[in-house]
Amino acid sequence: MIMSRIEARRDEDTVAAGPLVDRLLGGLPPEAVLTDPDVTASYAHDMASFCPAGSPAVVVLPRTVEQVQHVMRTATELRVPVVPQGARTGLSGAANATDGCVVLSLTKMDRILEIDPVDRIAVVEPGVINAALSRAVAEHGLAYPPDPSSWEMCTIGGNIGTASGGLCCVKYGVTAEYVLGLDVVLADGRLLSTGRRTVKGVAGYDLTRLFVGSEGSLGIVVRAVLALRPKPPEQLVLAAEFASGAAASDAVCRIMAGGHVPSLLELMDRTTVKAVNDMARMGLPETTEALLLAAFDTTDPAADLAALGALCEEAGATQVVPAEDAAESEMLLQARRMSLVALEAVKGTTMIDDVCVPRSRLGALIEGVERISEKHGLTIGVVAHAGDGNTHPTVCFDASDPDESRRARESFDEIMALGLELGGTITGEHGVGVLKKEWLAREAGPVSMEMQRAVKHAFDPLNILNPGKLF
Structure with missing residues (x-):
């Protein structure tokens, strides 16, 4: 009886989706249109917790700009919502499906179209994996600096959609600073080109920056012109142990006030260090309350690390250990990169906050999180x-524990409130998605929200592009 009900429901879904699927097949090859409910369900959500996700009517995997345009023209004509997706490594629910939508997965558009060492640009499709681009440009003596922790899995399109950051932001900045130009398919299927290939360019409004961080709500990025930098020297890493998060934060303030420009400056608290050791047997020091990792990719990194280490000791570091070589440095970076996965293993589920505060308030945030x-x-x-x-x-x-889940959500919200109280923002690089919609309104205020909704309406008057996200 149960199986017959399931089959009946699938038949109803097939009938309902029939006209949509038929129209999509008019401009897409059969292998690019997925309708099996078991398959489409696997595309329903990203990696965020506490974010509702609907059931897609169909998943499409285009390989060309023309195919994306066909999908959007079809969606506009039939008034069907479209949810763009990359690798679904996001942490805010921005890639979650809505009921009856077309999931537009861009993972098959994964070509690096051009690498130009003279102009120092790369032209790529949205499905290119971040690490793949980094390795490709390195063969030309160049670097693409933005390096999220998920860089081996996440796509450039997803990085653009969420304006992602990474471990090297302290020196090299975030994704938005490397996107020079975009080709974007609009909601009605038109193709918009923004930006430039040149180093400078101030013609008209900066529509390129508008799309960076828009979470697929304004258009579908199908090509990106990215700025590159000369490949820096190999970096060396230093690890400094502290008896408190406040002492580690004091060291960060001293480093930045002293004019130092490390290529990386990362912090892991005792809980995180233990989780990494439990998962990978990394041998990190669990006696510390806070472990600060710093790196330099300068011509004399050892000297720079020595100066930084002295500042850490002034701030109360109990031990300062510089890496002896690149291999040891990479081991420390791997420990940092696996932090979030290791914390998930502690209880099976995590809610990952993304609060960014002024550097001077970092210690206050850490102490506040301890209280929460x-x-x-x-x-x-x-x-x-x-x-x-x-x-x-x-x-x-x-x-699986309702009370623990409730307390998790409450603590998550209290951390965001604390971040705002300290003059910060609810998200530094993960985006708003579904998870933080209410908090965006609190941070931005009514006038800003009115203007943002007006921008959304100008690009997507039918509200079919990733509806229910951001607002």
């Missing part, structure tokens, strides 16, 4: 891009 953790009786690990004040307090909880 004690108040709710939950494990909350803190890992941070300390050099730019972007913290990731990570709430570990058992999703």
Whole structure:
């Protein structure tokens, strides 16, 4: 009886989706149109917790700009919502499906179209993996600096959609600073080109920056012109142990006030260090309350690390250990990169916050998170891009326990409120998506929200592009 009901429901879905699928097949090859409910369900959500996700009517995997245009023209004519997706490594629900939508997966558009060492640009499709681009440009003596922790999986299109950052932001900046131009398919299927290939360019409004961080709500990025930099020397890493998060934060303030420009300045608290050791047996020092990782990719990194190490000792570091070589440095970076995965293993589920505060308030945020953790009786690990004040307090909880899940959500919200109280923002690089819609309104205020909704309406008057996200 149960199976017959399931089959009947699938038949109803097939009938309902029939006209849509038929129209899509008019401009897409059959293998690019997925309708099996078991398959489409696997595209329903990204990696965020507590974010509702609907059931897609169909998943499409275009390989060309023309195919994306066909999808959007069809969606506009039939008034069907479209949810763009990359690798679905996001942490805010921005890639979550809505009921009856077309999931537009761009993972098959994964070509690096051009690498120009003279103009120092790369032209890529949105499905290119971040690490693949980094390795490709390195063969030309160049570097693409933005390096999110998920760089081996995440796509350039997703990075653009969420304006992602990475471990090297403290020196090299975030994704928005490297996107020079875009080709974007609009909601009605028209193709818009923005930006430039030149170093300079100020003609008209900066529509390129408008699309960076728009989470697929204004258009579908199908090509990007990205700025590159000369490949820096190999970096060396230093690890400094502290007896408190406040002392580690003091060291960060001393480093930045002293005019130093490390290529990386990351913080892991005791909970995070233990989680990484439990998962990978990294041998990190669990006696420390906060572990600060710093790196330089200068011509004399050892000297720079020595100066930075002295500042750490002045701030109360109990031990300062510079890496002896590149291999040891890479091991420390791998430990930092696996932090969020290791924290997820503590209880099985995590809520990863993304609060960014002024560097001078970093210590206050860490102390506040400790109080919130004690108040709710939950494990909350803190890992941070300390050099730019972007913290990731990570709430570990058992999703099968309703009370623990409730406390996890409450602690998550209290951390965001704390970030705003300290003059920060609710998201430094993960985006708003579904998870932080209410908090965006609190941070931005009514006038800003009115203007943002007006921009959305100008680009997407039918509200079919990633509806329900951001607002």
